[in-house]
Amino acid sequence: MDFSKTTQYALRTLSYMAQDDSKIYIAKELHEKLKIPQQYLRALLKDLSKAGLLISMKGKGGGFVFARSTDSIYLADIVSVTEKNEILNSCIFGFKNCLLKEKCAMHDKWAASKDNIIQILQTTTLATMKINSNK
Numbered sequence: 364m365d366f367s368k369t370t371q372y373a374l375r376t377l378s379y380m381a382q383d384d385s386k387i388y389i390a391k392e393l394h395e396k397l398k399i400p401q402q403y404l405r406a407l408l409k410d411l412s413k414a415g416l417l418i419s420m421k422g423k424g425g426g427f428v429f430a431r432s433t434d435s436i437y438l439a440d441i442v443s444v445t446e447k448n449e450i451l452n453s454c455i456f457g458f459k460n461c462l463l464k465e466k467c468a469m470h471d472k473w474a475a476s477k478d479n480i481i482q483i484l485q486t487t488t489l490a491t492m493k494i495n496s497n498k
Contacts, residue, residue, distance in 0.1 A: 370445040372399050372407055377416070377441060381433045381489040389426040407445075414444040433489035442484055 366374070375397055380388050390408060394401045408427055412419045416436060417427045429436070 366442070367446060369403075369407060370442055372397075372403065373411065373441050373445045374438065375399070376404070376407065377411070377436070377489055378492045380427070380429065381493040384429050384433045384489075384493070387420065387424070387426040387428050393427075410444060411441075414440075416440060416444065429489075433493060436489045437485055438487045438489075438492075439481070439484035 376393055376399065379393070379397060380386075390401065390405050393399065393408075394404050397404075399407075408417060408419070411417045412427070412430075415430050418430045419425075419427055
């Protein structure tokens, strides 16, 4: 499974922010620390805010904070914002007719792996990522 650049950036950004989830983060700091292009990052932060994962605070002292506890934000929540579930519902070979109509040679094997990946995404929180990254 290959996540889009947007998903990679989202996971990187929110994992970084989870290290101090009470802090207000500004886009410039995130850009400098994570080396994500500024315009791309700003659009991503806007999308994550619209999805209810972040809160955007305007004005002096503003920035971005988590909209809810990192214990309640799962990796699947992030992936669903950036991938629109396309990656989870696609054929490993990229065939358009593989989904339900015609199975490709890898369909059954890929389905089992995909289910495992979905399980991991649905049960791994940002809080867990915080604990893991401190080891």
